Amino acid sequence: xxxxxxxxxxxxxxxxxxxxxxxxxxxxxxxxxxxxxxxxxxxxxxxxxxxxxxxxxxxxxxxxxxxxxxxxxxxxxxxxxxxxxxxxxxxxxxxxxxxxxxxxxxxxxxxxxxxxxxxxxxxxxxxxxxxxxxxxxxxxxxxxxxxxxxxxxxxxxxxxxxxxxxxxxxxxxxxxxxxxxxxxxxxxxxxxxxxxxxxxxxxxxxxxxxxxxxxxxxxxxxxxxxxxxxxxxxxxxxxxxxxxxxxxxxxxxxxxxxxxxxxxxxxxxxxxxxxxxxxxxxxxxxxxxxxxxxxxx
Amino acid sequence: xxxxxxxxxxxxxxxxxxxxxxxxxxxxxxxxxxxxxxxxxxxxxxxxxxxxxxxxxxxxxxxxxxxxxxxxxxxxxxxxxxxxxxxxxxxxxxxxxxxxxxxxxxxxxxxxxxxxxxxxxxxxxxxxxxxxxxxxxxxxxxxxxxxxxxxxxxxxxxxxxxxxxxxxxxxxxxxxxxxxxxxxxxxxxxxxxxxxxxxxxxxxxxxx
Numbered sequence: 027x028x029x030x031x032x033x034x035x036x037x038x039x040x041x042x043x044x045x046x047x048x049x050x051x052x053x054x055x056x057x058x059x060x061x062x063x064x065x066x067x068x069x070x071x072x073x074x075x076x077x078x079x080x081x082x083x084x085x086x087x088x089x090x091x092x093x094x095x096x097x098x099x100x101x102x103x104x105x106x107x108x109x110x111x112x113x114x115x116x117x118x119x120x121x122x123x124x125x126x127x128x129x130x131x132x133x134x135x136x137x138x139x140x141x142x143x144x145x146x147x148x149x150x151x152x153x154x155x156x157x158x159x160x161x162x163x164x165x166x167x168x169x170x171x172x173x174x175x176x177x178x179x180x181x182x183x184x185x186x187x188x189x190x191x192x193x194x195x196x197x198x199x200x201x202x203x204x205x206x207x208x209x210x211x212x213x214x215x216x217x218x219x220x221x222x223x224x225x226x227x228x229x230x231x232x233x234x235x236x237x238x239x240x241x242x243x244x245x246x247x248x249x250x251x252x253x254x255x256x257x258x259x260x261x262x263x264x265x266x267x268x269x270x271x272x273x274x275x276x277x278x279x280x281x282x283x284x285x286x287x288x289x290x291x292x293x294x295x296x297x298x299x300x301x302x303x304x305x306x307x308x309x310x311x312x313x314x315x316x317x318x319x320x321x322x323x
Numbered sequence: 324x325x326x327x328x329x330x331x332x333x334x335x336x337x338x339x340x341x342x343x344x345x346x347x348x349x350x351x352x353x354x355x356x357x358x359x360x361x362x363x364x365x366x367x368x369x370x371x372x373x374x375x376x377x378x379x380x381x382x383x384x385x386x387x388x389x390x391x392x393x394x395x396x397x398x399x400x401x402x403x404x405x406x407x408x409x410x411x412x413x414x415x416x417x418x419x420x421x422x423x424x425x426x427x428x429x430x431x432x433x434x435x436x437x438x439x440x441x442x443x444x445x446x447x448x449x450x451x452x453x454x455x456x457x458x459x460x461x462x463x464x465x466x467x468x469x470x471x472x473x474x475x476x477x478x479x480x481x482x483x484x485x486x487x488x489x490x491x492x493x494x495x496x497x498x499x500x501x502x503x504x505x506x507x508x509x510x511x512x513x514x515x516x517x518x519x520x521x522x523x524x525x526x527x528x529x530x531x
Binding site: 037050051053054055056057060061063064065067072093094095096097099100102103105106107108109110111114116117214215217219222245249287 | 363366367370371372373374376377378379380404405407408410411454455457458460461462464465468469477479480481482483484490506509513516519520523524
């Protein structure tokens with residue numbers, strides 16, 4: 027049995043007491059082995075959350091969770107974090123885009139090609155001039171030609187020395203990342219509301235969204251009927267206010283599966299919502315209308 | 324300099340500064356190595372108590388460390404080849420004593436974290452309740468995320484956005500992007516997640 031398999035057996039509580047104690051002693055004594063066990067634990071949780079386990083493995087792990095309250099708590103936090111992360115804009119992509127944007131715009135715009143072409147032409151002309159001078163044996167001319175018209179620094183770097191992009195720096199140095207830029211990149215989700223099929227049926231008690239002050243986004247998660255692989259899973263959605271005026275439309279939304287539920291996530295700016303009743307109508311494989319009430323926090 | 328002690332460790336719950344200093348000195352002669360060893364002790368203890376089934380492994384970890392520090396102050400010398408192993412024996416005692424305490428009757432928790440393998444009306448009802456709890460948890464998480472620095476928040480979100488089919492490549496790319504090792508990335512996110520979990524737990528407790 028491989029070490030990894032032994033670790034997994036330990037994590038799943040499938041070992042005899044002696045074996046278990048041996049593993050425990052090993053990870054207390056050996057930092058590298060401790061890392062292995064932690065990584066295996068992370069992978070188990072990850073596989074469980076992403077449904078990458080076989081039904082029997084899943085059942086074993088679910089059973090183990092009953093006996094491990096702290097792990098259960100951790101799983102719940104990770105599930106919430108996953109939901110959150112999926113609805114947030116991709117951080118790494120944004121960082122890379124921001125790093126690219128930090129290059130002066132004239133070099134990323136239509137001027138880029140002419141600039142590069144001109145620099146190449148200048149280099150070719152210089153080379154030809156030097157070749158001509160050397161061939162004609164004129165030291166004075168050679169010296170003159172060898173001296174570039176621009177300063178060496180300018181020739182070496184045809185564009186201004188790029189300032190290190192704040193957004194491209196590692197996160198460990200937040201002091202150099204201007205807060206304003208970070209704010210622009212990260213629009214926080216201030217509040218979430220889950221609208222289930224049960225709430226659709228009960229219009230007497232509308233689910234209420236407590237809207238916090240300040241700019242941000244609201245995440246609405248709509249439970250939709252399970253989607254079969256044969257059906258087109260896309261929906262269109264319209265948000266309407268109390269006067270049935272359309273406030274926002276989404277043209278192509280795909281629900282995601284979370285355990286046994288299919289959830290469709292909508293994000294909208296907090297400024298769009300005010301204290302009143304709203305409805306969201308979904309059109310797709312089925313047509314569903316969800317109702318909710320907004321009140322300031 | 325011990326700059327990488329976790330938030331929990333910084334509290335040293337109930338541990339006097341001089342006892343903590345003595346503990347570090349027993350772990351390694353230089354403070355930097357001692358700090359690393361201390362982190363390893365904590366991580367191993369949390370893992371140990373988690374998989375023994377403790378409800379609050381951090382509390383028992385603190386108890387173990389406090390006991391070890393107390394023994395060191397009383398003149399005990401760590402004789403194991405690896406000082407970290409010394410804590411294993413104490414941890415087992417702490418766990419044994421914890422198990423021997425009279426049982427406290429607790430309400431059964433709703434099965435929030437494990438999925439229903441087959442659905443029946445009762446399970447469906449539980450699922451609805453779980454959804455409500457998930458909703459509250461998400462709200463709490465939103466608040467707790469705001470308590471992190473922008474950089475930490477981004478790191479954590481990027482880490483969780485990089486899960487899925489190509490998880491390993493994503494994590495490697497993330498580690499490379501932030502110029503840290505995969506191990507550091509995992510440790511960092513683990514600490515942040517621990518902080519968040521504590522915050523969310525407290526938030527949920529207040530909401531109920």
